[in-house]
Amino acid sequence: MEEVDALDRLEEIKVLIDDKLELVIEEQSSIYGDVARIAGDVVLAGGKRLRPILIMLAYDLAGGKDIEDIIPLALSSEFIHSATLVHDDINDEASTRRGHKTIHSNFGQAKGIIAGDYLFSQGFGLGGRYEREVVEVIAHYCSKLASSEFTQIDHILDLSTSPEDYLEIVEGKTAGPFAAGCKGAAMVAGAKAEKCNALFEFGMELGIAFQLVDDLLDIRGDHRMGKPRGADVYEGKMTLPIIHALTLLHGEKRERLSEILHDFKDSLFEELISLLEFAESLSYSEILIANHLERALSKLDDFDDCDAKQLLKHVVILVQNRNS
Amino acid sequence: MEEVDALDRLEEIKVLIDDKLELVIEEQSSIYGDVARIAGDVVLAGGKRLRPILIMLAYDLAGGKDIEDIIPLALSSEFIHSATLVHDDINDEASTRRGHKTIHSNFGQAKGIIAGDYLFSQGFGLGGRYEREVVEVIAHYCSKLASSEFTQIDHILDLSTSPEDYLEIVEGKTAGPFAAGCKGAAMVAGAKAEKCNALFEFGMELGIAFQLVDDLLDIRGDHRMGKPRGADVYEGKMTLPIIHALTLLHGEKRERLSEILHDFKDSLFEELISLLEFAESLSYSEILIANHLERALSKLDDFDDCDAKQLLKHVVILVQNRNS
Numbered sequence: 047m048e049e050v051d052a053l054d055r056l057e058e059i060k061v062l063i064d065d066k067l068e069l070v071i072e073e074q075s076s077i078y079g080d081v082a083r084i085a086g087d088v089v090l091a092g093g094k095r096l097r098p099i100l101i102m103l104a105y106d107l108a109g110g111k112d113i114e115d116i117i118p119l120a121l122s123s124e125f126i127h128s129a130t131l132v133h134d135d136i137n138d139e140a141s142t143r144r145g146h147k148t149i150h151s152n153f154g155q156a157k158g159i160i161a162g163d164y165l166f167s168q169g170f171g172l173g174g175r176y177e178r179e180v181v182e183v184i185a186h187y188c189s190k191l192a193s194s195e196f197t198q199i200d201h202i203l204d205l206s207t208s209p210e211d212y213l214e215i216v217e218g219k220t221a222g223p224f225a226a227g228c229k230g231a232a233m234v235a236g237a238k239a240e241k242c243n244a245l246f247e248f249g250m251e252l253g254i255a256f257q258l259v260d261d262l263l264d265i266r267g268d269h270r271m272g273k274p275r276g277a278d279v280y281e282g283k284m285t286l287p288i289i290h291a292l293t294l295l296h297g298e299k300r301e302r303l304s305e306i307l308h309d310f311k312d313s314l315f316e317e318l319i320s321l322l323e324f325a326e327s328l329s330y331s332e333i334l335i336a337n338h339l340e341r342a343l344s345k346l347d348d349f350d351d352c353d354a355k356q357l358l359k360h361v362v363i364l365v366q367n368r369n370s
Numbered sequence: 371m372e373e374v375d376a377l378d379r380l381e382e383i384k385v386l387i388d389d390k391l392e393l394v395i396e397e398q399s400s401i402y403g404d405v406a407r408i409a410g411d412v413v414l415a416g417g418k419r420l421r422p423i424l425i426m427l428a429y430d431l432a433g434g435k436d437i438e439d440i441i442p443l444a445l446s447s448e449f450i451h452s453a454t455l456v457h458d459d460i461n462d463e464a465s466t467r468r469g470h471k472t473i474h475s476n477f478g479q480a481k482g483i484i485a486g487d488y489l490f491s492q493g494f495g496l497g498g499r500y501e502r503e504v505v506e507v508i509a510h511y512c513s514k515l516a517s518s519e520f521t522q523i524d525h526i527l528d529l530s531t532s533p534e535d536y537l538e539i540v541e542g543k544t545a546g547p548f549a550a551g552c553k554g555a556a557m558v559a560g561a562k563a564e565k566c567n568a569l570f571e572f573g574m575e576l577g578i579a580f581q582l583v584d585d586l587l588d589i590r591g592d593h594r595m596g597k598p599r600g601a602d603v604y605e606g607k608m609t610l611p612i613i614h615a616l617t618l619l620h621g622e623k624r625e626r627l628s629e630i631l632h633d634f635k636d637s638l639f640e641e642l643i644s645l646l647e648f649a650e651s652l653s654y655s656e657i658l659i660a661n662h663l664e665r666a667l668s669k670l671d672d673f674d675d676c677d678a679k680q681l682l683k684h685v686v687i688l689v690q691n692r693n694s
Contacts, residue, residue, distance in 0.1 A: 078517040080524075133487060137480035156461035156523055159483060163457060164516035166487065170494035171509025178499040185495025192488035193402040199480055200404075 047353065052360040055353070056099065063098045064090075066117055067124060074168065084149055085161040089128045091144045094368075096256075097123040097227055100361065104228040104245045106354035107346075110235030118172040119180070119234060123227045125169030126188060132162035138281055173230075180230045187226035194218025203282035205292050205304055212289050213254070220260075221253025244345045248358070251342035256365050258335045261285035262328065265319065267369065279310050279318065286334070291325040299324065339366055371677065376684040379677070380423065387422045388414075390441055391448060398492065408473055409485040413452045415468045418692075420580070421447040421551055424685065428552040428569045430678035431670075434559030442496040443504070443558060447551045449493030450512060456486035462605055497554075504554045511550035518542025527606035529616050529628055536613050537578070544584075545577025568669045572682070575666035580689050582659045585609035586652065589643065591693065603634050603642065610658070615649040623648065663690055 047055075071086035098120035105116040134140075135148040136158050142148060150158030173184045198215045201207045228249035232242040264278040265287060278285050288307065295303055303321050306314045322328055339362050349355050371379075395410035422444035429440040458464075459472040460482050466472060474482030497508045522539045525531045552573035556566040588602040589611060602609050612631065619627055627645050630638050646652055663686050673679050 074513070078513050079520070081517045081520040082513075129487070133483050137483060154523070157520060159457050159461060159486075160516050160519045160523075162483075163453070163486070163490065164513055166490050166494075167509055167512035167516060170490075170498060171506060171513070174494060174498035174505035174509060175502040181498035182495060185491055185498060188491035189398070189402050189406075189488055189495070192484050192491060193405045195484045196403070196405040196481060199478075199484075 047356040047360075049360070052357055055357055056360060056364075059099050059102055059357075060095045063095045063102070063120060063124070066121055070121060070172075078164070081157075081161055081164045084153060084157070085128070085132065085165050087146070088132055088143070088149065088161075089124060089165070091146050093124075093127075093144070095124065096361070096365075097127055097224065100224060100249060100252075100358075101227045101231040103354045103358050103361070104231035104249070105235045107349055107352065107358060108232035108235035108237035108241055108245060110231070116231055116234055118175055119184075119227070119230055122169045122171075122173035122184070123223070125165050125172060126184075127223070129162045129165035129169060130191065132158060132165060136162075138277070140277075176230070176234060180233050183226050183230050183233070187222040190218040190222050194222075198283070201284050203308065204284065205307070207284040207289055207292075209286070209289055209293075212284060212286055216254055216257045217250065220257040221250045224253030224256070225249035241349070244348055248342050248345035251338045251345065252362060252365060255335045255338035255342065258286055258331055258338065259365060259368060261287060262331050262335075263369070265322065265328070276310070276312070276315060279307065282307070287322050287327040287331050290327040290330050291322050294325040294327070295321065335366065371680040371684075373684070376681055379681055380684060380688075383423050383426055383681075384419045387419045387426070387444060387448070390445055394445060402488070405481075405485055405488045408477060408481070409452070409456065409489050411470070412456055412467070412473065412485075413448060413489070415470050417448075417451075417468070419448065420685070420689075421451055421548065424548060424573060424576075424682075425551045425555040427678045427682050427685070428555035428573070429559045431673055431676065431682060432556035432559035432561035432565050432569060434555070440555055440558055442499055443508075443551070443554055446493045446497035446508070447547070449489050449496065450508075451547070453486045453489035453493060454515065456482060456489060460486075462601075464601075500554070500558060504557050507550050507554050507557070511546040514542040514546050518546075522607070525608050527632065528608065529631070531608040531613055531616075533610070533613055533617075536608060536610055540578055540581045541574065544581040545574045548577030548580070549573035565673070568672055572666050572669035575662045575669065576686060576689060579659045579662040579666065582610055582655055582662065583689060583692060585611060586655050586659075587693070589646065589652070600634070600636070600639060603631065606631070611646050611651040611655050614651040614654050615646050618649040618651070619645065659690065 067089055071082065071090060074082040075086060101120040101123055102113070102116060105119075110116055131143065132149055135143055136150045136155060140148055141151040148158070149161045153161075170185075174181055194215045194217070197211070198219065201211060201215070225246045226249070229242050229246035232245045237245075261278065264276060264285060267275055279288070288303075291303055292300065299321060303318075306318050306321070310318075342362055343359060346355055346358060391413055395406065395414060398406040399410060425444040425447055426437070426440060429443075434440055455467065456473055459467055460474045460479060464472055465475040472482070473485045477485075494509075498505055518539045518541070521535070522543065525535060525539070549570045550573070553566050553570035556569045561569075585602065588600060588609060591599055603612070615627055616624065623645060627642075630642050630645070634642075666686055667683060670679055670682060
């Protein structure tokens with residue numbers, strides 16, 4: 047498939063998801079009022095719809111034939127993802143997201159918490175219509191997500207955080223939901239266990255790469271989704287480039303990095319970057335990203351060539367090249 | 371059934387639920403670690419287990435035969451209920467619940483929010499194993515719960531809150547989940563629509579009465595579940611006795627009531643009560659409670675007499691007489 051064709055096709059799927067989300071949220075708003083509108087605005091404010099797109103494509107690749115069968119799972123992933131964003135924004139004290147005021151900063155913290163709960167209940171309602179095994183995969187990875195967020199908090203400004211700790215957090219927080227969505231979609235399609243597992247691993251590898259890119263963007267990006275550059279550093283989050291640099295640097299340089307992390311401000315940005323570059327931490331992250339994306343691609347090897355497979359490969363490229 | 375027998379039987383069901391909760395939480399803790407332990411402690415700290423007991427009895431009354439079939443739905447109701455408690459405690463800035471420090475006051479707000487999310491995901495995972503129609507009833511009432519909490523916040527210290535506003539909030543926040551649990555249980559038992567609906571209405575009437583008793587306890591009670599007397603008044607919540615008094619009182623007395631509500635402190639408690647008694651608001655609440663409980667009982671009329679029916683009638687009496 048030509049690249050331009052692939053991008054068009056991916057955009058078509060995104061538009062389909064957007065349209066369905068809009069319809070569902072309009073219907074929900076007529077039933078649940080303000081909470082549905084306010085929470086729905088967060089869902090509709092944008093986003094790449096990466097999770098639902100992956101679910102649609104994984105379903106297709108796994109042999110699923112009726113697109114209407116998989117739409118609720120795709121929408122469910124976006125509701126659950128939005129729920130975590132609303133609650134993360136409270137915990138991160140973020141005042142804006144995607145150019146809009148966050149719910150808690152606009153309507154107060156209580157409504158922010160409740161709006162997130164509402165989005166969870168809608169996400170689980172949509173996902174809960176599938177057979178028990180699918181629901182259990184989704185619910186398990188939602189619980190793992192919470193578990194990993196606990197671990198992440200425990201590692202805030204913990205300069206002894208290891209790459210293994212990091213990987214565990216990322217697998218739970220970002221990659222697990224990707225993997226569970228892809229596996230769940232394959233299960234809905236009625237695929238055999240090995241295909242379901244291959245798509246699970248595809249999602250996991252892609253998700254890890256996605257988070258690694260996110261970490262890099264936090265350091266290199268200009269305006270990622272309305273979040274200021276360095277948001278992770280300000281929050282004391284142990285991202286991979288920082289963990290790598292803390293491991294490799296010694297003596298004065300490591301001490302200085304530690305000082306910078308403990309009392310970060312914008313004026314220290316260039317110095318932080320030069321320390322990360324000295325440790326080659328940014329290029330190390332890039333190598334890791336390439337490795338995980340390559341592994342993701344290899345998980346598709348056992349599937350016959352088809353449009354869905356080509357499109358999933360293009361998603362891999364998009365994750366590699368994303369700049370927001 | 372003798373009263374003492376009925377109480378023994380209800381206690382047996384409660385112990386069964388407690389045992390199952392303990393088992394599930396132990397298993398969860400081995401998978402999800404800290405978040406499962408900390409959130410699980412809230413679930414295990416106590417509570418009347420009213421929701422799961424109602425679900426077990428409704429299933430039995432509706433003709434359900436295999437107790438293991440309904441246990442997950444019963445446990446699910448307790449996880450979801452606990453999730454709302456954890457998040458409510460953040461929004462109410464409550465430092466203790468049932469004699470223990472709340473999660474947010476012990477481990478920080480971020481962990482409080484995430485622990486609630488975790489409990490939701492476990493609740494939905496357990497509830498999501500049922501057929502689509504059951505899941506939709508549960509998910510709908512979880513969304514209504516969020517919707518009603520929004521409305522309740524909008525009515526904080528809104529002295530023009532009407533009894534209709536109040537009823538809408540209570541139906542969503544307290545009674546809806548009771549009703550949905552009873553209906554869901556009847557659906558799992560394979561009961562006909564009319565039986566499912568009768569149990570839905572039973573749960574709704576009982577739930578409204580439960581909240582009305584709660585409102586009275588806030589004004590009359592000594593130590594309800596570790597919450598100080600008057601917690602609702604401090605939070606500016608429009609409970610029924612207060613709405614009633616604001617409607618009935620005129621002139622100086624209404625003005626004084628308004629002043630008291632806007633700047634409440636413990637030393638004003640006796641004066642508040644004397645105003646409520648002057649307006650006969652407490653006895654009005656008692657009459658309403660009796661009416662709703664009577665209506666709840668009448669919803670059981672079409673069911674053949676059996677142990678489950680007798681036990682549900684005893685639950686009605688327990689709700690009427692509860693003092694904590």
